[in-house]
Amino acid sequence: MSDLTYREIEASHDIAHIEHEGEQELLTLNLGPHHPATHGVLRLLTTLEGEVVRDIVPMIGYVHTGIEKTAEDKAYWKAIPVVERMDYLAYFFNAMAFCGAVETILELEVPPRGQWLRVLHMELNRIMSHLVWLGTSALDLGAISMFWYCFRDRETILDLFEMSTGQRMHTRYIQVGGVIEDIPPGFETKVREFCADMPDRVDQFMALLAKNEIVLHRLRDVAAVDEETLLGLGVTGPLLRASGNSWDLRKADPYSGYENFDFKIPVGTSGDNWDRFAVRTLEIKESVKIILQALDGLPEGPYITENRKYALPPRHELATSMEALIHHFKLVTEGFRVPPGEAYYPIESPRGEMGCFVRSDGSSKPARVHMRDPSFVNLQATKPMVQDLYIADLIATLAMLDPILGGIDR
Amino acid sequence: MPDATGLELIAQDLRGAHGDDAVVGTLFFRGKAAVDIAPARVNEVLAFLRERGFGFLASVHGLDYYPTEPRLGVQYELLDMTAVDRITVRLRVPTDAPHVPSVTPDWPTADHQEREVFDMFGVIFDGHPNLRRILMPEDYEGHPQRRDFPIGGEPVLFTHNEPRMPRYTQ
Numbered sequence: 187m188s189d190l191t192y193r194e195i196e197a198s199h200d201i202a203h204i205e206h207e208g209e210q211e212l213l214t215l216n217l218g219p220h221h222p223a224t225h226g227v228l229r230l231l232t233t234l235e236g237e238v239v240r241d242i243v244p245m246i247g248y249v250h251t252g253i254e255k256t257a258e259d260k261a262y263w264k265a266i267p268v269v270e271r272m273d274y275l276a277y278f279f280n281a282m283a284f285c286g287a288v289e290t291i292l293e294l295e296v297p298p299r300g301q302w303l304r305v306l307h308m309e310l311n312r313i314m315s316h317l318v319w320l321g322t323s324a325l326d327l328g329a330i331s332m333f334w335y336c337f338r339d340r341e342t343i344l345d346l347f348e349m350s351t352g353q354r355m356h357t358r359y360i361q362v363g364g365v366i367e368d369i370p371p372g373f374e375t376k377v378r379e380f381c382a383d384m385p386d387r388v389d390q391f392m393a394l395l396a397k398n399e400i401v402l403h404r405l406r407d408v409a410a411v412d413e414e415t416l417l418g419l420g421v422t423g424p425l426l427r428a429s430g431n432s433w434d435l436r437k438a439d440p441y442s443g444y445e446n447f448d449f450k451i452p453v454g455t456s457g458d459n460w461d462r463f464a465v466r467t468l469e470i471k472e473s474v475k476i477i478l479q480a481l482d483g484l485p486e487g488p489y490i491t492e493n494r495k496y497a498l499p500p501r502h503e504l505a506t507s508m509e510a511l512i513h514h515f516k517l518v519t520e521g522f523r524v525p526p527g528e529a530y531y532p533i534e535s536p537r538g539e540m541g542c543f544v545r546s547d548g549s550s551k552p553a554r555v556h557m558r559d560p561s562f563v564n565l566q567a568t569k570p571m572v573q574d575l576y577i578a579d580l581i582a583t584l585a586m587l588d589p590i591l592g593g594i595d596r
Numbered sequence: 597m598p599d600a601t602g603l604e605l606i607a608q609d610l611r612g613a614h615g616d617d618a619v620v621g622t623l624f625f626r627g628k629a630a631v632d633i634a635p636a637r638v639n640e641v642l643a644f645l646r647e648r649g650f651g652f653l654a655s656v657h658g659l660d661y662y663p664t665e666p667r668l669g670v671q672y673e674l675l676d677m678t679a680v681d682r683i684t685v686r687l688r689v690p691t692d693a694p695h696v697p698s699v700t701p702d703w704p705t706a707d708h709q710e711r712e713v714f715d716m717f718g719v720i721f722d723g724h725p726n727l728r729r730i731l732m733p734e735d736y737e738g739h740p741q742r743r744d745f746p747i748g749g750e751p752v753l754f755t756h757n758e759p760r761m762p763r764y765t766q
Contacts, residue, residue: 246730246731247729247730247731247732247733250731250732252740254716254741255740255741255745255747256747258743258747259747290626291626293626417651417652417677418703418704418705419704419705420652420653420654420703420704420705421705433677438677438680439680527625527626528625528630528671529625529626529628530628530655530657530673530682530684532654539654541654541655541673543655543657543671543673545659553743554657554659554660554741556655556657556658558654558655558657558673562708562709562712563655563705563708563709565708566704566705566707566708595731596731
């Protein structure tokens with residue numbers, strides 16, 4: 187062998203034209219659907235020339251559970267738990283998109299406290315989702331301790347969810363008209379403790395990863411895709427922001443009171459894997475800011491609409507009020523009816539524009555529920571990202587793409 | 597959002613540019629503009645709206661309006677990222693001739709989404725480069741999101757009942 191270092195040998199290859207005879211033959215390799223590095227039940231049909239990916243076809247549907255069909259057979263408020271299970275790392279966002287669409291058709295106002303509590307929980311959820319992404323992505327790159335650090339902090343968030351909603355995942359907290367319950371005493375203190383820790387933790391993660399030579403080699407200048415291509419493919423969220431486009435629905439088209447919060451949108455420059463990594467990691471810090479503002483400015487008042495036609499009456503009223511009893515009975519048996527119409531309600535999930543389309547035919551069950559899931563659309567960007575790259579870079583790129591197969595297949 | 601007047605102006609310009617039959621109707625519902633078009637004209641209409649700034653195709657939904665005819669519907673959610681504006685383009689096709697020109701050549705994002713609408717509703721997108729099922733198995737029969745497709749009642753495939761599943765091993 188020559189005196190060249192590994193990196194120099196690697197750089198001397200022109201991967202657009204491999205001329206080594208033994209590597210010219212194309213090899214079709216099936217990656218997944220049960221490969222640990224595919225972040226779920228994703229199957230990638232890759233065509234390799236030597237170690238270089240020449241073609242890649244994502245194949246999905248392995249966890250298709252027919253949630254959209256199931257939701258058509260449930261009353262509106264009973265559809266929330268199934269809709270929440272689509273993107274299983276962003277359950278507050280699923281529920282928010284669905285409830286937002288239903289509220290649009292109903293023209294139902296959500297009281298400010300309900301909006302603030304939604305924002306508070308969605309931002310905690312965003313941090314939680316990004317922590318799972320950071321941990322598993324670092325694992326794909328070989329950094330196993332990052333996984334434990336991230337899951338330690340994720341555990342704290344799940345404990346917070348358990349405290350305020352009674353569940354760690356799939357909480358059914360966001361309801362049509364507001365949220366199901368007010369936050370319990372002591373919750374605020376715990377969230378503040380978490381928010382005091384989290385920015386330091388992010389700095390620690392960055393200290394571990396950002397100057398790590400292996401991480402830099404694997405991420406920097408790898409799989410860069412320009413903004414135009416991404417927009418054509420419908421890519422949104424951190425992937426688009428990494429390429430320099432600052433589109434974020436929380437700022438561009440605020441919903442649920444986001445216009446009252448002061449936060450920044452991290453934006454990348456070149457759109458490579460490093461930018462995707464940096465944008466998401468910095469988003470955690472911005473989310474912490476939003477959570478603190480939501481706690482500081484939490485308005486007084488009801489947390490769910492007082493319109494008894496759509497929200498359950500409080501428990502104590504059932505003992506004294508006949509009317510409350512009738513409303514309660516109607517809601518839990520038939521559910522509320524929604525006037526005929528269609529609505530599309532887009533929000534910014536941890537992975538991009540998550541839009542819920544709901545069509546009502548006037549009955550108490552939705553006639554169509556369709557989730558525009560960001561992972562489903564973003565997955566189309568795999569080919570322009572990894573074509574003519576080494577297969578090892580495919581694994582790193584897939585990690586930075588952050589697909590959630592529950593959301594893709596629904 | 598284009599308001600009700602803005603929507604009518606867009607519809608008027610569309611009729612002027614592509615003939616009266618391109619636009620079937622308009623709807624302004626809950627602050628959201630929607631324009632109903634003839635299925636065959638979808639590419640021209642989307643290209644026209646792209647010129648107007650709606651350069652991002654956010655989503656493609658399929659719908660089944662059972663029992664009203666024509667039953668199947670396809671909706672395109674367009675987004676103007678500069679003016680932060682949205683408009684829906686809607687079309688309807690009957691189940692016996694569910695043909696819609698594909699917009700995938702012009703809007704690459706529609707690739708997976710049109711395949712999903714084909715898979716779930718059986719709308720055939722003419723000109724789509726790879727119109728195959730995407731979520732359901734390739735040998736699946738029927739289009740499960742149609743309103744007359746029964747919910748449940750389908751046997752679940754396990755190892756123990758695999759040989760007894762109809763047509764599975766053929």
